[in-house]
Amino acid sequence: MLLVGGVLPALLVAGIVGGGCTDDARWYHCDDNIPPRVDNKPCYDAGPDADVCDEDGGCNDAGTGGGDEGTGGGEEEGGGDGIGGGMSSLCAGQCVPKEPPGWFEPLLLWLGPPDRAPDCPATAPVPGDELHADLVVEPYRCAACACDPPETSCELPAAWSAVDSPCPGGPGAQRTSFAAPEAWDGTCTTANAIPAGQACAGGPCTQSLDLPAPRVLAGACTPSVVEQPAEEPQGGFRWATVAKTCAGVAAYAPCGGSGMRCSPAPPEGDAAPPEGFLTCIMHHEGEHECPPTYPSRHIAYEGAEDSRGCSACTCGEPSGGACSVWVSAFSDAGCSTGVVSVLMRSDSSFCGAIAPGTALGSKSAVVVDLDPGSCTAGGGEPTGEVAPRGAVTFCCLDRQPQQPAPPRARDPEFG
Numbered sequence: 471m472l473l474v475g476g477v478l479p480a481l482l483v484a485g486i487v488g489g490g491c492t493d494d495a496r497w498y499h500c501d502d503n504i505p506p507r508v509d510n511k512p513c514y515d516a517g518p519d520a521d522v523c524d525e526d527g528g529c530n531d532a533g534t535g536g537g538d539e540g541t542g543g544g545e546e547e548g549g550g551d552g553i554g555g556g557m558s559s560l561c562a563g564q565c566v567p568k569e570p571p572g573w574f575e576p577l578l579l580w581l582g583p584p585d586r587a588p589d590c591p592a593t594a595p596v597p598g599d600e601l602h603a604d605l606v607v608e609p610y611r612c613a614a615c616a617c618d619p620p621e622t623s624c625e626l627p628a629a630w631s632a633v634d635s636p637c638p639g640g641p642g643a644q645r646t647s648f649a650a651p652e653a654w655d656g657t658c659t660t661a662n663a664i665p666a667g668q669a670c671a672g673g674p675c676t677q678s679l680d681l682p683a684p685r686v687l688a689g690a691c692t693p694s695v696v697e698q699p700a701e702e703p704q705g706g707f708r709w710a711t712v713a714k715t716c717a718g719v720a721a722y723a724p725c726g727g728s729g730m731r732c733s734p735a736p737p738e739g740d741a742a743p744p745e746g747f748l749t750c751i752m753h754h755e756g757e758h759e760c761p762p763t764y765p766s767r768h769i770a771y772e773g774a775e776d777s778r779g780c781s782a783c784t785c786g787e788p789s790g791g792a793c794s795v796w797v798s799a800f801s802d803a804g805c806s807t808g809v810v811s812v813l814m815r816s817d818s819s820f821c822g823a824i825a826p827g828t829a830l831g832s833k834s835a836v837v838v839d840l841d842p843g844s845c846t847a848g849g850g851e852p853t854g855e856v857a858p859r860g861a862v863t864f865c866c867l868d869r870q871p872q873q874p875a876p877p878r879a880r881d882p883e884f885g
Contacts, residue, residue, distance in 0.1 A: 561732035563593060563718060565725035566867065567763035569751040576733035578716040578747040579864055581768060584709065590716035591737035591747070598715035601770035607856045608705035614696040615783035615850035621689035622842035624793030626656050626835045627814065633678045634670040637821035646675045648799075648830050656795075656835035658805035666801070666829035674827035679799055679810055681820045684837075686791035691845030693783035705778075707856045713770035713864070715752070750866035760865035772860025784848040791843030792816050796836050801829040813838070 566576050578594045580587060581603065590597045630648040633639040646668070651661045668675045718734030725732050736747040751764050760767045797820070798811040809828055814820050 560723040561725050562723065563733050564735040564749070565730045566733045566749055568729055568731045569764075570761050572753060573761075573865075574752040574754070576731065576749055576751055577718070578734055578736060579750040579752075579768070579866065580714040580716070580747050581711055584712040587712050587714050590714075591734075593737060594716035594718040594734035594747075596717040596719060598717065599772070601713035601715070601772060601862055602709035602711065602774075602858075603713055603768070603770045604710035605707060605771075605774060605856065605858055606710050607707045610705040610778045610852045612780035612850045612852055615847040616694050616696050617691040617785040617845040617847045618694055619842045620691045620788040620791070620845060622788070622791050622840060623687045624795060624816065624837045624840050625685040625687050626650065626654055626795060626837070627681045627684055627797065627819075628652075628654055629682050630662075630799075630833065631680050632664055632676040632830060633680055633821075634673055634675050635677055636823055637678045637680070639678065639680065639821070644670045644675070645680070646670060648679070648833070650833065650835075654835075656837070658800075658832055658834045660803045660832045663803065663832065664830040667827045676824060676828050676830060677826045678821060678823050679830070681797060681814065683819045684793055684795045684814055684816045686793050686816050686840075686843070688788035688791050688843055691785035691788060693785045693847065693849070695783055695850070707774060707776065711770075713768070713862075716747070748864075748866040750864040753863045753865075756863070757861050758863045758865075760863075764865035764867060766866040766868055768864040768866065770862050770864065771858040772862070774856050774858050776856045777854035778856065779853050781849045781851045781853050783850050785845040786848065788843050788845050790841070792839075792841045793837055794839040796838050798834050799824075799830055800832045800834075803831045805832045805834050807831075 569575050577598070578591070628650045630650060631645040632648050633643050633645055635643040639645070646664055647662050648664055649662050651659055664676055716734070723732040733749060736749070748766075748768075750768070757769055793816045795814050795816075796811065797814055798805070799809045801807045801809050809824055809830065810822050812820055812822065
């Protein structure tokens with residue numbers, strides 16, 4: 471995760487190799503020329519321009535004296551250990567509040583457009599993993615769905631019948647079957663022929679001819695995908711903001727209080743936040759509320775997961791199909807002497823008068839038109855989402871602290 475592999479080892483190495491002054495109550499530890507021996511020497515006034523540690527490992531002015539318990543040698547009162555507020559002058563960066571437990575120590579954070587991200591400054595040269603914010607998701611386009619026409623056939627009227635009364639035939643009318651054979655293909659057939667003069671209830675059985683409507687038999691439609699033009703790219707996503715972290719490698723230095731620590735300062739001349747670097751603490755395991763000492767919260771992410779896709783194409787039930795059939799009845803057995811011929815449509819039946827007692831010896835039918843209808847296409851809708859992953863919480867100072875003042879020499883009048 472962010473900075474764990476790069477920042478902490480660098481900080482440890484800098485603390486061991488870099489040497490320099492560290493705080494030990496009233497004493498400053500300055501490295502001798504012959505490591506690893508360390509002399510503990512009280513700091514004396516060496517003047518306002520002197521370094522804390524001299525070239526020989528000796529200890530010069532630190533803005534403190536060897537005063538009694540509870541009072542420092544500087545202008546401010548100490549915290550009971552002889553160290554006054556002037557101790558912050560030893561911090562090469564800036565004195566800021568310490569991080570709460572579970573948070574990474576203060577570092578520098580830059581937020582802005584990816585193409586304007588600066589390099590890490592010399593005060594905090596160790597870069598962390600690049601994080602991101604402000605996810606911008608382009609529309610995800612799915613190819614349009616379509617449905618091929620259904621496999622359709624026209625079922626010929628089979629239940630022909632002669633009626634012993636004029637059309638449409640009342641409740642007491644007698645019907646005589648003149649039905650076509652099962653799975654009839656319309657070729658001439660003599661099935662269920664009715665001879666001339668056949669009587670029904672004292673009258674001729676054949677006074678009218680009744681036929682049901684032809685029926686459209688439609689199968690399922692097959693879904694298909696309409697090809698998208700090759701020049702139309704699929705919708706992607708990008709990050710509008712990069713979150714760049716930079717950590718320092720300076721050795722520990724006191725900051726005048728147990729609740730403060732020395733932290734890298736933004737580069738000199740840096741723009742004021744938010745254009746420049748912010749001083750922040752970091753929690754790299756999800757989103758968290760910020761402590762009062764670092765109230766300004768920013769959430770960044772390690773990356774994003776794109777689970778978008780398109781739903782499968784589907785087709786609804788077929789509708790709108792129609793067919794037309796030319797049907798004919800004949801008095802002879804060879805479909806040559808016509809009795810009635812009519813064009814029937816699949817949306818209506820037929821009942822027509824014929825001469826009473828006429829023979830119905832044969833029949834034929836032929837499909838003259840077939841409209842398969844269509845199915846309504848469904849599916850082809852975007853699914854899923856682009857979701858940020860690996861949330862990291864940054865909590866930052868509202869404003870940058872003032873840089874510590876340079877060391878001040880003790881007034882000889884006060885010893």
